[in-house]
Amino acid sequence: MSSGLAILAVDDEPRALTDIKRLLETSASVERVATATSAKEALVFLSGGRYDALFLDVAMPEIEGMALARLLRRFADPPAVVFLTGHPDAAVEAFEVQALDFLVKPVTRERLESALTRVEQHVRGTEAAKGGPSADGSEGAAAGPDVVAVDNPKGGGKRLVRLETISFAQANGDYARIVCEDGRFLLRTPLSQLEKDWGASGFARVHRAYLVNLKHAVELRAQLNGTAVLIMRDDTEIPVARRNVAALRRRLHA
C-alpha cells in the first residue's frame, strides 16, 4: 500500500457522521475521507471514485447499511465494510456480508485504529492477490473471517465476536464453546472445522477438545507424564496432548 486509506463514511445522523469523519481525519493511516448521509448518496460516491473502505451505519432510512453492504458484494472489487452501530450487539447479517469489523458508537480512537489496521491488512491482501507482494513487502491479510457469529445466550440472537478476542474454543458435542473477552458463547460448528477456518488466524489444536488462540497463551508448562498445560492470559489452564507438545513448543518459540 503506497499511500493512505481512502474512506467513505455513511451515516444518516449528521452529528455522528461529523464525529467519525473528524476521528478518521486525525488518523495517520487515512489519506482522505468522504461522507454521505444515505446509501443512495454513497452509491453515487462509489460510482465516481475508489475507496478502500466504507464506514457504514447499520440503521438508515430507505436503504439500510446492511442492504448496501449486501449490494457491494456484487461489485467486482468491493471496498471493505466496517459497520458503525449504536447496538452493542451487531446483527448476524453483518457476519453474512463479511464485514471487516463493527464499531459501536461513540467510537473510541483505539477501536478506530484497530479497524483501520484491519482495513490496511485487507487492502494489502487484495493487492497481493492481484499482483504479488505489496509495496511494503508485507504479506497479505490472513485468510479466513475476522469475526464469527455465535449464539448469544442473552436474548437468543446472534452476536458477533472478533477472532482476536477469542481465547480458546472447547469441543462440546456438535458445538464449540467459545471463550472470549466478552464471555462464553456457543457456536454450532465442530472444532475440526474451526481448526481449518481459524488456523491462519493463529489458532492451534492442542488437544482433541481444545483449539487455542496462541496470541492469548503466556506459558507452556510441561507435565511429568509427557503432556503439558498451556497457561492463558486469564490463567486458564488448557491441557495439551502429548503428541502436540513438541510442535506447539516449536511454534511458540518460533
Add this chain to the structure above:
Amino acid sequence: MDQRIPGHPAGVEPVSVHFINNVLAAAASYIEEDPDTARDVLAELGAFLSHRLRGPRTVAPADELEHVGVYLRLEQARFPGRIDAELPAAEDLPAAQLAPGEVQAPLSEALNRWLGQHPGRVRLALRARNGALDLQLDRPDEPGEPGERVRIPLGPTTAEGVA
C-alpha cells in the same frame, strides 16, 4: 436485538442502549466545534437517565412531559434541523399518575419508526385529548402526504405497579 438498561418500570419500554450510544456520539461530535452544545447534550442526557433510572415511583404528567421535552431535545441534537416538536401545556394534561417513560417510550418508538422510514424533516405534535395524548407525525415539506397518528393512553398507575 436491542440491548436495554435493566431496572425499568413494568409495562414501560426500557431505555435503549442504542439511543444512549447515539446521543453520546452526537455529544462527541460537538465537543470541538461547539463545546457549549456538547455540554448541554450531556446535561440533558443526565436528566433523561435520572428520570428513568431513579427507581420505582410514579410521576406527575407535567414531569413526564418535561421528560418528553428532554428526549426530543436529545433527538434534535442527533438530527439538527430535522425534528419540529410541539408539546401541550402542562395545565392541559389530564390528572394521572404515570410510570416514568410512560409517554416518552411510545413516542420514541413512533418517532424512530418514522425516521427510519422517511427521509427529511418531521413535524411532531403531541396533544391532550379525552384523557389521553394524541401524537401526530407528518412531513412539513410534503403537505399532501398522509401522516401518522398514535394514541397514547394515560392510565392510572400505582407505586406497587411500577416494579
